[in-house]
Amino acid sequence: MTFQELKARNAGRNFDQIVVVVKDIFDEMAELRRIYGAAPGDVRTVTCTTDDGVEFTEKRATYFYINTSLCVIEPVSGETVYKKFLDKHGEGIACVRERIAPDKFDAEEARYASKGFAPVQKITKDCCKKSWFEMDDLGILFEIISDDSEKITPSYVIQDKIQQINITTPDVYDTIAKIVDRMEIGPFELGAQTPSALRDWGFREDGVIKKVDDFKFIIAIIPCGNIEWEVIQPVTGPLVYNDFIKRRGIGYHHILLEVACANWDKTFETYAANNIELACFGKLGPVDWCYFDTEEQIKFYTEMRTDAVMDKLPDGYFIGWYPEEN
Numbered sequence: 206m207t208f209q210e211l212k213a214r215n216a217g218r219n220f221d222q223i224v225v226v227v228k229d230i231f232d233e234m235a236e237l238r239r240i241y242g243a244a245p246g247d248v249r250t251v252t253c254t255t256d257d258g259v260e261f262t263e264k265r266a267t268y269f270y271i272n273t274s275l276c277v278i279e280p281v282s283g284e285t286v287y288k289k290f291l292d293k294h295g296e297g298i299a300c301v302r303e304r305i306a307p308d309k310f311d312a313e314e315a316r317y318a319s320k321g322f323a324p325v326q327k328i329t330k331d332c333c334k335k336s337w338f339e340m341d342d343l344g345i346l347f348e349i350i351s352d353d354s355e356k357i358t359p360s361y362v363i364q365d366k367i368q369q370i371n372i373t374t375p376d377v378y379d380t381i382a383k384i385v386d387r388m389e390i391g392p393f394e395l396g397a398q399t400p401s402a403l404r405d406w407g408f409r410e411d412g413v414i415k416k417v418d419d420f421k422f423i424i425a426i427i428p429c430g431n432i433e434w435e436v437i438q439p440v441t442g443p444l445v446y447n448d449f450i451k452r453r454g455i456g457y458h459h460i461l462l463e464v465a466c467a468n469w470d471k472t473f474e475t476y477a478a479n480n481i482e483l484a485c486f487g488k489l490g491p492v493d494w495c496y497f498d499t500e501e502q503i504k505f506y507t508e509m510r511t512d513a514v515m516d517k518l519p520d521g522y523f524i525g526w527y528p529e530e531n
């Protein structure tokens with residue numbers, strides 16, 4: 206797809222669920238309450254059978270945000286895609302789901318199959334139609350669900366947005382080329398966070414926040430429908446992505462919660478009070494950002510940024526578009 210075709214394809218897309226797989230759902234729920242102050246809008250144990258006849262049981266707690274949801278899953282029995290993901294990669298963000306118009310579902314599934322990704326799991330019932338794709342070279346699962354599938358009515362909706370889903374990779378160009386080709390998500394705006402583009406930064410190294418002289422990570426970003434997709438390649442410096450790359454190679458690394466500028470300082474106080482370590486922070490143009498090291502507690506990192514409007518990218522940041530503008 207070209208730059209313009211991708212832009213047109215973004216409108217109205219709905220990535221309605223991000224799945225975190227865990228070994229103990231009650232631990233995860235306790236930590237999400239402690240750290241995010243979050244309460245689930247639905248908690249249930251599900252027993253079901255895949256189209257291949259795999260019977261499974263899993264515990265689910267779903268946190269509904271304004272734009273999407275975070276679904277915590279503990280596989281209990283049955284060799285599902287989530288159980289296999291947990292065995293292979295350990296706990297963490299496993300899957301993003303996209304809602305597809307019912308009349309386009311079969312064609313979309315066939316399109317993934319034509320790219321070499323036949324569904325590894327399907328569930329087709331009166332109440333729902335879902336297919337999962339396993340992309341080992343991206344370290345992720347991706348799910349599509351027919352939009353006429355039954356929807357949960359949440360008992361509670363958190364009045365915040367999960368603004369972004371991130372994939373961290375050793376090769377940003379290779380990864381965004383695959384995302385553009387398979388998910389038709391793009392075009393990506395590429396930029397480099399370096400000492401010349403960033404202000405007021407700090408990175409934790411050996412347990413202490415330091416104003417390091419040398420760091421670089423490349424970011425590719427595109428807001429697509431209800432969420433922003435981001436791909437990051439660490440290059441140099443004591444970065445929050447390094448251990449993940451060593452351990453996982455590639456995969457979903459963090460989500461981003463946006464905070465009103467007026468509440469920014471309070472956010473730091475709240476996390477400090479909960480003994481959550483600040484991993485790094487900086488300021489790109491008018492936008493403050495930071496990462497909290499929540500990996501041990503909730504199995505993924507948490508990025509935050511202010512809702513200040515990025516009216517002009519700082520000098521020295523922008524690299525280019527992929528695919529190139531046409």
Ligand SMILES: [Fe+2]
Nearest residue numbers: 371435461508
């Ligand atoms: Fe991010």
